[in-house]
Amino acid sequence: MKDPLVKAQAYPTKEFFVSMLTRDIKLEDAILDLIDNCLDGALRMANGQSVDYSKHLVTIKMTEHEFFIEDNCGGIPRDVAAKYAFKMGREASDSRDSESETIGMYGVGMKRAIFKMGGFAKVETCHRGDAFEVIISSAWLGDPGWSELDIVATGTPSIQSGTRITVEKLFSAVSHHFKNSAFENGLRTSVSEHFTMFLQRGLQIVLNGKPIPPVKVEVLVFDDDSKPAPFVYEKLIQDVTVSITVGLNRSVQLGGDDSDETDDEDSVEMDRERSSATAGWTVFCNDRAVIVGDKSRLTGWGDGIPLYHPQFAIITGIVEFRSSNAKQLPITTTKRALDANSEIWLEALVKMKEGMRVWTTYTNAWKNYPRSEQAKHWNAAKPLPVREVVTKIANRPTAKRQEGTIEYNPSKKDVLPQPPHKTVNTRKVVFIRPIPEIKELSEHLFENSDTPPGIVGQKCFEVVLSQARKTGKKP
Amino acid sequence: MSQANSLPYHLRPNKAADRELFLSLLARLSGTLHLETFRYVGLGGPFMEDFRMVHSRIGISDMICVEEDDAVRIRQEFNRPAPCIACVQNTLEEYVRSTDFDKPVILWFDFTDPKSITSQIECFASTTLEVPDFSILRITLNANPETLGRPKPDEIQTPPDGTKDPDDMKPTLNEWRLERFRKRMGGLTPNDSKAEDMARSTFGRALLKSVQFAVDRELLQVRNRRIEWLLATHYADGQPMATATLIVLPTGEPLPITMSSWPFYTKPSSPLILDMPILSSRERLALESSGAPDKFFDFTLPTAGLAEDSYASFRQFYRVYPHFAKVDL
Incomplete structure (x- = not known):
């Protein structure tokens, strides 16, 4: 008789995929994965041609009982459904997308999203008139075996050239999230950010009946070659085109009344106010925003560059990685995080920091001047996304172009505005006093106890300075 | 900081009507929830009018009046309409953080300072997890969009007929405000916010949506409690203000039946608009x-x-x- 203990079992359990793998992904990211699949479908449908996203629609509905996502992005071909789409993990023999800039590469997104949400799913699809459905039942999920799923022809297609995924028997934590308005608002914002490029090209994503607008990540550029422009760098590294731009965002145009600034300058609230979502670094991989507005060491802040501070809230950096070989892109399996050890990323980071230095130096030069003084230099500048910035700046005669590399450093081209009276030494004066004393002085100086503390402090300074100049005496 | 000592609340009909609606809500809930056994916490200003009314109409006798300014607090000691009111020198946020509530509370966050609006909303929202079940929380916020800041005239475009010039890179006033609003509210910004939500007549609703998101975000962390919105208002007697009131309930506990027929039962998504003229x-x-x-x-x-x-x-x-x-x- 054969000894049963001489062979070790080395195959994966279903439990691992159904219950464990889902822990590595947030619910929100699982939904973004499903939208990614829709967009990959649109790219395949275009068959190498440019995609007209305005013809594509993704509809999502989530309630405490059910989730569904439907698209008109071509549907799943029957052979793909049979061989690849429902398999856990991608086969080496799956040669789809070798020529297009899709993002799917691991073959887990759809399944992981379904397993994350509930105990029953139906995938209905129609590809070139061939309509069928596949059901993932709770019985199949609970069974340890990997039995094949039935592909059932549905005759008259309920959807035109697209796919609809419905998940029922939602897990209670998922149901709790789906009925929560803050979760829905957060998901909307994530979709706005992550798919901003597609939304700006006309793609419609409708969540619970309301279309989602794009969040624009842009930097300011002037048409005039002699006027300010962002730092730009573009290079082909391995199979990946890396485009980098760092410049100022629209916040610099929001000068405002400077008395807003003098009050409670150091409060947490004001710090927060100056840290807009798109300040910092945004990284795109094949048009998906992998991270948005990063202000951490990951993108170079505090690593040879000062740590992020509200003074830098007017700086926006954008990096774009494009490749038809998705495996080369510096992202993790969740597609919502960077693979920070990737060679391509590390090479890009060097240039990102070079660009940041231009603008941290710039903001240092302006930090003691009113916001409105700086704003007037930028009011006529146009906010543009990374692609358009690179194209525009590449056409400047002073841009360096050699061996497929484009480079433009505005601080070396003498196009950045300088603060006025740069020779005059000015410093900001900040101090803290008890509120009753501020009120007392406010009453004394302005006959009104509610004058902003900054104005009260400034007046005190002026009064004493003028007194000192008159008498010439020290107190 | 409370500015209650400098505003003539007693001459503001819409503020008074808003307060009357709140009292009417408490009266309606009182029969079921026995509110007279609750603690009432709020900001009273120098005259403590809210305290007087809550005490006389609802019968609550455990009352804490919080005041940051010690000069006002001393004046309150003199003016307090009932001896059961304890006047405490503190900020409301700090009082809530440092208090272990041992019985249901009616807590009115009557904020007027617009500079800290995000932390005010977050404080209100986090309190929903800290108070005992059946507590009633109310927030008042300054809903004047001018508090987002004032652009210089050359920073915005002001088209005479109101139609935006697409070739002019400058934002309109409300687009300018929307950028400021996004920066101020961060993740609490409603994703569908538009420039027109930043007008005087609409800004209060945008703020109330953020309040709703902040509370819902807190509730994602717990499974044993839920909230029901009871009353939301947007009023102005000059300065636009927005209010929202909720009750904290154990999961599965229905809303008191007396609420369903109350004509002013509203949610922050569709507040009551109180804009009555001052009349002789x-x-x-x-x-x-x-x-x-x-x-x-x-x-x-x-x-x-x-x-x-x-x-x-x-x-x-x-x-x-x-x-x-x-x-x-």
Whole structure:
């Protein structure tokens, strides 16, 4: 008789995929994965041609009982459904997308999203008139075996050239999230950010009946070659085109009344106010925003560059990685995080920091001047996304172009505005006093106890300075 | 910082009507929840009018009046309308953080300072997890969009006919405000916010949506409690204000049945708009006796810019319109 203990079992359990793998992904990211699949479908449908996203629609509905996502992005071909789409993990023999800039590469997104949400799913699809459905039942999920799923022809297609995924028997934590308005608002914002490029090209994503607008990540550029422009760098590294731009965002145009600034300058609230979502670094991989507005060491802040501070809230950096070989892109399996050890990323980071230095130096030069003084230099500048910035700046005669590399450093081209009276030494004066004393002085100086503390402090300074100049005496 | 000592609340009809609606809500809940056993915490200003009314109408006798300014607190000690009110020098946020509530509380976050609006909303939201079940929380926020800042005239475009010039890179006033609003509210910004939500008549609703998101975000962390919104208002007597009131309930506990028939039962997504004009006694009596028709006088009744029609606003809330009269003592 054969000894049963001489062979070790080395195959994966279903439990691992159904219950464990889902822990590595947030619910929100699982939904973004499903939208990614829709967009990959649109790219395949275009068959190498440019995609007209305005013809594509993704509809999502989530309630405490059910989730569904439907698209008109071509549907799943029957052979793909049979061989690849429902398999856990991608086969080496799956040669789809070798020529297009899709993002799917691991073959887990759809399944992981379904397993994350509930105990029953139906995938209905129609590809070139061939309509069928596949059901993932709770019985199949609970069974340890990997039995094949039935592909059932549905005759008259309920959807035109697209796919609809419905998940029922939602897990209670998922149901709790789906009925929560803050979760829905957060998901909307994530979709706005992550798919901003597609939304700006006309793609419609409708969540619970309301279309989602794009969040624009842009930097300011002037048409005039002699006027300010962002730092730009573009290079082909391995199979990946890396485009980098760092410049100022629209916040610099929001000068405002400077008395807003003098009050409670150091409060947490004001710090927060100056840290807009798109300040910092945004990284795109094949048009998906992998991270948005990063202000951490990951993108170079505090690593040879000062740590992020509200003074830098007017700086926006954008990096774009494009490749038809998705495996080369510096992202993790969740597609919502960077693979920070990737060679391509590390090479890009060097240039990102070079660009940041231009603008941290710039903001240092302006930090003691009113916001409105700086704003007037930028009011006529146009906010543009990374692609358009690179194209525009590449056409400047002073841009360096050699061996497929484009480079433009505005601080070396003498196009950045300088603060006025740069020779005059000015410093900001900040101090803290008890509120009753501020009120007392406010009453004394302005006959009104509610004058902003900054104005009260400034007046005190002026009064004493003028007194000192008159008498010439020290107190 | 409370500015309660500098504003003449007693002459503001819409503020008074809003307070009356809140008292009416408490009265409606009182029979079921026995609110007289609750603690009431709020900001009283120098005259503590809210405390006087809550004490006399609801019968609550465990009351804490929080005041940051010690000069005002000393004045409160003199003015307090009932000895059961304890006057505490503190900020409301700090008081809530440092107090272990051992019985249900009615807590009114009556904020007026717009500079800290995000932390005010977050403080209100996090309190929903800290108070005992059946507690009632209310927030008042400054809903004047001018508090987002004032652009310099050359920083915005002001098209004479209101149509934006697409070739002009400058934002309109409300686009300028929307950028500021996004920066200020961060993740609490409603994703579908538009420039037109930053107008005087609409800004309060945008703020209330953020309040709703902040509370819902907190509730994602717990499974054993839920909240029900009870009353939301947007009013102005000059300064637009927005309010929202909720009750904290154990999961599965239904809303007291008395609420379903209350005509002012509202959620932050569709607040009541209180924009009644200041009326002379003669005008008020004439309007009331005529049933407040669409148009009654030959002259225009001004609005504070929230409601389109001051007659309609009066018609909806005339029962809670305050009766102010001069008394010589």
